[in-house]
Amino acid sequence: MAHYLVTGGCGFIGSHLVKALVKRGERVRVFDNCTTGKAENIADVADKIEFCSADLQDIDAVSQAVEGIDYVFHQGALPSVARSVADPIVTNNVNINGTLNLLVASRDADVKRVVYAASSSAYGNRPKSIKSEDLPPNPASPYALTKYVGECYCQIFTQLYGLETVALRYFNIFGPGQDSSSSYSAVIPLFISAYLNGEAPKIEGDGEQSRDFTYVANAVHANLLACHAEGVAGEVFNVGCGERASINQLATLIGEMMESDTKPVYVAPRPGDVRHSLADIQKAKRLLGYEPQVDLKTGLRRTVDWFLQ
Template identity: 50%
Template sequence: MKKVVVTGGAGFIGSHLTAELAVQGYVVVVLDDFSTASDEKIASLRQKENVELAQGSITDLPRLQKLFEGIDYVFHQAAMARVPRSIEDPLTVNQVNITGTLNVLLAARDNSVKKVVFASSSSVYGDTSVLPQREDLIANPLSPYALTKLAGEYYCTIFTQLYGLSTVCLRYFNVYGPGQDPHSQYAMVIPAFIDRVARNLPPVIHGDGEQSRDFTFIQDVVHANILAAKSTAEGIYNIGSGRSITINQLAEKIIKLMQKDLKPIHEKGRLGDVKHALADITRARTFDYEPKWKLEDGLKMVASSYTHD
């Protein structure tokens, strides 16, 4: 039975990934500082037979060295996420996302881990007039968060070249699904919109709303991670749906889905936000990645998890 570590395994993506790995028969060690995990999520993870919870930080190299003993794969999801947060506190984001990723790679190398799957981000592309975005586009990060993800990719590449550690970097495009926190000041747009509409409040759009995004359902991202780990794939791969929608259109779609009569409110745009994002997923198809979820179906799934009157 293969044993794996999921860093950030109590977070949104990490907890969904942990649940699927457990179902598939892996022994999963969740490394998390639990700073953003709800009691409900932690309790849910504890109930799974082949899941072990390990409290700690990726900034603690000795902890990682011990934890990675006998591990086959490391799914490195832990990070200080969100662009706005990184703009407010670039030093901490640098320490967690860059030094933390270096620690993960060092511990993986020293314990002869078979592969590290690194959670990168479409934010590394920045603003580009070339759509869809392909992996060979020149990166143009517009925020400290995007820069840390690009640095993580470079570190992965270097560790593969210098030390023979197999690594694969997945550039996620706007991941959404059940279990995202809609109340954080850094909340992602879909849970934030759905939460407000469920409470008969208009969705708040930053900027003119004509910015477009490629939204990727969580289960597609989970399967991409597992496929990438089990395959011979190395290097950088986009993980998206291959379709985009403007934020204005998204708001309309959610209001209609939830059968409300609301008009969005527009506020000023946010620093570091890119104008357009759309994934070219041709390369990821080489390890059999294929997005299964349409946006409409994913939105219904998320909306059904809200119980507001």
């Protein structure tokens, strides 16, 4: 039986991945220091997994965690543009040094493949709104840069050392369990919790900026495919739905689902934010057999229901 390591397994996406692996009967080890994640996210499978509570910046702990591991899903990172603008050094240390530690340890432990959580933010503000993997990256924030450097390190480790890596550029993943309590939280949980509390959701800028909002089950599906697909070592793939919605449309959709007539308020645009982001998912379809499993409206309904329960 294969043995999987999920870094950041107590986080939003990582915890969904951990539960999917456990459901398939796989052996799973989780590595997390619970900076932004919570042990309670995987509480219902806690007796079926191994848990290493440690920091990605600690190379000895990372080396210990990869011992005996076949496949690594590297989700662990500090995942916010705004946090990275406020404190670029800590984001750099965790996202770049942590990823390098993980790659070195995985190489030395003969891990079969590392699947890396990359980010669509690597594209930055390119005039072309549809982002395909052959566009040159243009990161617009320290966070975006760190995630892109992680990708480059993955490719270098494949080329230099033969460690198989696959990078998945996630486009605005959302779903149950996503943190809504921090000023660094993503827009969907922030909007839902605003409506829940009878407060006006805050829209940064004019709200016409758009994103390819992607339900978390699609990201899990892409990870599982990327882990075992043949002939894709060193490749980078977009993971999105291939549909876009503006922030204004999103606020309206969520407001309708929550039967709220509270109107959003408009505040100053966020530094480092990109204007439009839409995934071209043809490469993932062709080489991974990826197809989005859950569309935006269905995903939003499930997410709203989770927050309401």
